[in-house]
Amino acid sequence: MPERDAAELLRDAKRVVAFTGAGMSAESGVPTFRDALTGLWARFDPKTLATPAAFAADPALVWGWYEWRRAGVERVHPNAGHRAVASIESHVPNTVVITQNVDDLHERAGSGTPIHLHGSLFTPRCSSCSRPVSLSSLPPSPDAASRPEGERDGRIPPPQCAACGAPVRPGVVWFGEELSTDALSAATEAAFGCDLLFTVGTSGLVYPAAEIPYVAARSGATVVQINPEPTALDAVADVNLRGTAARILPELVARAWADR
Numbered sequence: 233m234p235e236r237d238a239a240e241l242l243r244d245a246k247r248v249v250a251f252t253g254a255g256m257s258a259e260s261g262v263p264t265f266r267d268a269l270t271g272l273w274a275r276f277d278p279k280t281l282a283t284p285a286a287f288a289a290d291p292a293l294v295w296g297w298y299e300w301r302r303a304g305v306e307r308v309h310p311n312a313g314h315r316a317v318a319s320i321e322s323h324v325p326n327t328v329v330i331t332q333n334v335d336d337l338h339e340r341a342g343s344g345t346p347i348h349l350h351g352s353l354f355t356p357r358c359s360s361c362s363r364p365v366s367l368s369s370l371p372p373s374p375d376a377a378s379r380p381e382g383e384r385d386g387r388i389p390p391p392q393c394a395a396c397g398a399p400v401r402p403g404v405v406w407f408g409e410e411l412s413t414d415a416l417s418a419a420t421e422a423a424f425g426c427d428l429l430f431t432v433g434t435s436g437l438v439y440p441a442a443e444i445p446y447v448a449a450r451s452g453a454t455v456v457q458i459n460p461e462p463t464a465l466d467a468v469a470d471v472n473l474r475g476t477a478a479r480i481l482p483e484l485v486a487r488a489w490a491d492r
C-alpha cells in the first residue's frame with residue numbers, strides 16, 4: 233500500500249498508537265543500544281552494563297555509563313519524526329505514544345505523556361526503597377573528561393537516597409527485570425483499543441514490548457510499519473513503508489491533513 237493510502241488511514245483514524253524504538257531517535261544522533269560504544273566505553277558490552285548484577289558489582293561504573301548516555305541525549309534534539317508524532321497527537325486527540333526509548337525526545341517534541349516501556353534516563357530512583365529521585369535534586373555529575381588524569385575511567389559514584397541512604401539507580405528497565413506493570417498494562421490497553429498503530433524504528437525483537445503491534449492487529453487495528461530495513465514485525469504489518477522516521481512521518485502528516 234503506498235504512502236498516500238497510509239496517509240488516508242491516518243486522516244480517518246480515531247485512536248492512534250505510535251509504537252517507537254531506537255530508530256525513531258537515530259536521526260537525532262542517539263546511538264542505538266546495539267551500536268558499538270565509543271570512547272571510554274568502547275571496551276564494554278552494553279548487555280553486561282545494563283543488568284542488576286552489574287550495578288550491584290560496580291555501581292559507579294553503571295551510574296557513570298548512564299550519566300554519559302544522559303549527557304549524550306541532552307546534547308541532541310528531537311527530529312522531524314518526533315515532531316510529526318506530536319502533530320498526530322494534536323490532530324487525533326486519542327493518540328498514545330508507546331516508546332521503548334529511554335531518551336526524552338518525544339516529550340521535548342511536544343508529546344504529552346509517552347509510555348516509557350523500558351523506563352527513562354531522566355527518572356532515577358532509589359535502588360532499595362524505590363523512592364523517585366528528582367534529577368534537579370542531584371549534584372551535577374562531573375563530566376568524566378574533565379576529571380583528573382587517572383580518574384577518567386567513566387566511573388561516577390551514584391548519589392545516595394535521601395530517605396534510606398542506598399545508592400540511586402537509573403530509572404531504566406535492565407535485562408532480566410520486569411517491565412513496569414502500569415506501563416505495560418497502559419500500553420496493552422492502548423494497543424487493544426486503537427484503530428491504527430504505527431510501529432516506527434524498532435526491530436521487534438525484544439519482548440514483551442514487541443507484543444504491542446500484535447495486540448493491535450488481533451483487535452482489528454491496521455498496523456503500519458516505518459523502517460528502512462525489514463524486521464520481525466513485517467509479517468504483522470498491513471503496510472510496510474521502507475524509509476526513515478524523519479522522512480516518512482512528516483510526509484504522512486502533511487498528506488493526511490493537507491487541506492486543513
Ligand code: APR
Pocket residue numbers: 252253254255256258259264265266332333350432433434435436437438458459460461462463475476477478
Ligand atoms: N528510521 C526508522 N527506523 C530506523 C532508522 C530510522 N532513521 N534507523 C534505524 N532504524 C531501525 C533499524 O532498521 C532497526 O530495525 O530501527 C531499528 C532499531 O532496532 P533496535 O536497535 O533493535 O532497537 P529497538 O527495537 O528499539 O530495541 C528494543 O532492545 O536494546 C534493547 O532495551 C533496548 O529498548 C531497546 C530494545
